[in-house]
Amino acid sequence: MKTIHRFPKIISVLLIFSIFSSASAEGLSIDPIKLINKISNRLFEIGISTARSFAEISYEDVRYDPNLETFFISGLKIIPFSLEVLDGCEIDVGALNVSGTRNENLSSEQFSIGVSDLKINQFCFPLETRAMLSLSGISNINIPFLKIDVGHEYKSAATTFALYGELQDSVSFTMGANLSYFSVANNSDLTFVAKLQALHVRFENNGLWENISKQLPKQFVQSGIAGTSVSLFLVQELKNILTPDLLNTISEQVAQAVDDFIEEPKSITISTQITSADGIHLDYEIFQNPISTYIKLNPVISVNKVKQLKQVSKSDLAEILNGNFSRFETKKLFELGISFNSGIGVIKNSNLSRKIFEYLASDGHEKANEKLIELYLSEDRFSDAYVVAQKMGSQGNKSAPTYLNAIEKQLSLSEIIQLQQKTINFEETKNKAKPQFYLLARGYLTGNSSTKSYESAYFWALIAQSNGDVRANYVIEKVEALKNKLPEIEASMWSNRLKEVQDEASDYWMKRIN
Numbered sequence: 001m002k003t004i005h006r007f008p009k010i011i012s013v014l015l016i017f018s019i020f021s022s023a024s025a026e027g028l029s030i031d032p033i034k035l036i037n038k039i040s041n042r043l044f045e046i047g048i049s050t051a052r053s054f055a056e057i058s059y060e061d062v063r064y065d066p067n068l069e070t071f072f073i074s075g076l077k078i079i080p081f082s083l084e085v086l087d088g089c090e091i092d093v094g095a096l097n098v099s100g101t102r103n104e105n106l107s108s109e110q111f112s113i114g115v116s117d118l119k120i121n122q123f124c125f126p127l128e129t130r131a132m133l134s135l136s137g138i139s140n141i142n143i144p145f146l147k148i149d150v151g152h153e154y155k156s157a158a159t160t161f162a163l164y165g166e167l168q169d170s171v172s173f174t175m176g177a178n179l180s181y182f183s184v185a186n187n188s189d190l191t192f193v194a195k196l197q198a199l200h201v202r203f204e205n206n207g208l209w210e211n212i213s214k215q216l217p218k219q220f221v222q223s224g225i226a227g228t229s230v231s232l233f234l235v236q237e238l239k240n241i242l243t244p245d246l247l248n249t250i251s252e253q254v255a256q257a258v259d260d261f262i263e264e265p266k267s268i269t270i271s272t273q274i275t276s277a278d279g280i281h282l283d284y285e286i287f288q289n290p291i292s293t294y295i296k297l298n299p300v301i302s303v304n305k306v307k308q309l310k311q312v313s314k315s316d317l318a319e320i321l322n323g324n325f326s327r328f329e330t331k332k333l334f335e336l337g338i339s340f341n342s343g344i345g346v347i348k349n350s351n352l353s354r355k356i357f358e359y360l361a362s363d364g365h366e367k368a369n370e371k372l373i374e375l376y377l378s379e380d381r382f383s384d385a386y387v388v389a390q391k392m393g394s395q396g397n398k399s400a401p402t403y404l405n406a407i408e409k410q411l412s413l414s415e416i417i418q419l420q421q422k423t424i425n426f427e428e429t430k431n432k433a434k435p436q437f438y439l440l441a442r443g444y445l446t447g448n449s450s451t452k453s454y455e456s457a458y459f460w461a462l463i464a465q466s467n468g469d470v471r472a473n474y475v476i477e478k479v480e481a482l483k484n485k486l487p488e489i490e491a492s493m494w495s496n497r498l499k500e501v502q503d504e505a506s507d508y509w510m511k512r513i514n
Contacts, residue, residue: 037064040071055080070099080124088123105377105406107154114147137211142168157181159194170208175201180279195279199297200271209265223262227255241290250294253301260303269305273298312336312346320352325359334360334368341375350375361388366397373403382410383419390423393447404447413485417454417494424453437464441475454479455501462505 041062048057060075076093094117101110120141122130133139146165153159159182166172181195213221219229231251238247261268274280280296287293312320319327320336328336337356340349354375360368369392376385386407393400408416437460443450444457461475480498483491 036066040064044073068099069101070097072097088121090121091124092117092119094118103378105380105410106374107406109152109154111150111152112147114145115143116145118143118146135212135215136170136208138167138170144168152182157183166206167208169206170211171206172204173202192282194282196272196282196297197274197277197279198272200269202267202269204267205265209261221262223259226262227257227259230258231255242294243291246291246294257301257303264304266304269302271300271302273300312339317346320356323355325356330360330363330365334365334371337368337371341371350379361391364395366392366395369397370399370403373407377407380410382407383415386411386416386419387423389447390419390451393449393451394423396449398449400449401447401452404452413482414487414490417482420451420453420455424451424456437461437467438469438471438475441472445475445478454482455497458498459501459505459508462502463509466505466509 044062048059051057056079058075058077059073062071062073064071073096074094076096078091078093080089093115096113096115098113099111103109118141120143122133122139122141125133130139133141144166147163149160149162151160159179161177161179162175164172164174177199178197179194180197181193183193185191185193218225220226231254234254235247235251238250242250257268274297280286285292286296316328316336319325325333333356336346337353337360339346340353340356342348354372357368357372357375361372369388373385373388373392376382376388386404389400389403389407392403411419440450441457441460441464442448444453444460446452450456457475458479461472461479464472465476483494486494
């Protein structure tokens with residue numbers, strides 16, 4: 001057993017030794033992209049070597065594409081070693097791709113894994129499954145594409161899931177879920193903790209119905225009759241689980257959907273209509289109570305329709321393009337700004353989204369300020385984002401320090417000082433009646449409930465210190481030490497500027513002495 005536990009460690013040591021030996025051979029001048037490619041290749045080779053004890057595996061190419069930030073495996077072929085039900089089984093994957101994108105500015109992650117040109121022959125399935133596939137007109141499984149996308153925001157734990165793919169000449173599908181909160185949990189009942197905001201599943205017929213309908217009795221394929229037949233079947237299956245009223249609602253909805261689909265067999269979509277803006281808890285109890293679950297999820301079946309979360313009329317779009325934002329209610333305009341930024345319900349247009357948020361922010365809309373900062377960060381417009389965060393601070397917004405800290409990671413100290421000098425109204429702050437000097441200093445140092453300004457923090461810390469407040473020493477030392485982080489010329493300028501602030505503080509202090 002000790003040997004087994006040591007095996008992963010031995011492999012890791014060998015992997016690292018191999019990579020660095022290779023780098024050494026190249027004169028230790030290996031490019032970071034090449035290093036990533038080497039590491040990914042070695043890891044994949046180790047994984048394949050382990051898997052080859054269970055199946056015959058071959059592939060054509062493995063590479064890391066730095067432009068797409070994606071790991072590709074091409075021409076993968078898997079032949080499981082002979083088993084009773086798998087004798088003759090062969091799986092071919094044209095391409096397998098894995099990618100992960102990190103947005104440091106927004107503390108979010110996007111992860112995707114997908115396959116294309118996936119072919120699984122019929123010998124990989126038991127006889128019963130082959131028979132069922134045959135009734136649907138399917139022998140071998142051919143999947144042009146299959147992909148899963150996951151997006152996660154670490155600050156709020158908001159998460160999105162999307163799974164979509166196609167079975168050639170049969171059906172294509174899309175499944176999506178929006179979660180306002182998602183976290184993995186060590187629980188015997190559930191392996192995760194989540195709040196579901198929306199869920200939808202959509203199937204598009206590409207020939208599957210035509211093949212299946214040939215095998216079904218007439219009462220299940222004739223419009224006007226099929227809906228009633230299916231609803232009666234549901235009633236019999238669910239009558240001991242659901243209440244009569246709820247069962248009647250479901251059967252009516254299903255009957256209508258079935259008849260509509262048979263009339264024009266294109267697509268079926270099942271979507272939740274959750275009323276709670278924060279979503280519903282996916283806990284153990286919700287899976288134990290079907291009635292409560294159905295009421296909370298409030299699913300709706302639609303046939304041959306594409307649901308759009310938001311939609312802009314031509315007249316509204318014309319007003320927006322002309323900049324007539326005052327014609328809209330604040331709430332609607334804010335929603336339109338989100339729509340243009342996300343591209344859901346309208347064509348994505350970052351310029352229009354930014355203009356809407358700038359208009360709303362100028363009118364004092366706090367949430368618009370936050371959206372505007374996020375948009376600026378996505379465009380690497382860090383100086384503009386800093387100005388907006390300063391504005392939030394001047395309005396007393398408690399979220400301002402969080403945004404300022406995130407933005408300052410992308411700016412030099414020199415740039416931060418310059419932006420602070422542009423966005424601080426020094427005179428207005430000093431004229432406050434009966435100020436609490438240390439609290440003012442601390443607020444200016446962090447941007448908490450005020451703009452962020454090292455000069456203003458220094459000013460009020462000097463006043464507080466003169467009144468015997470020892471807490472101010474920390475602020476004074478921090479601000480004076482900034483010169484050590486500036487280039488020589490700018491450090492000298494900073495020291496001179498602090499001397500000027502000392503003179504200003506002296507004048508202010510003298511005027512307050514009786």
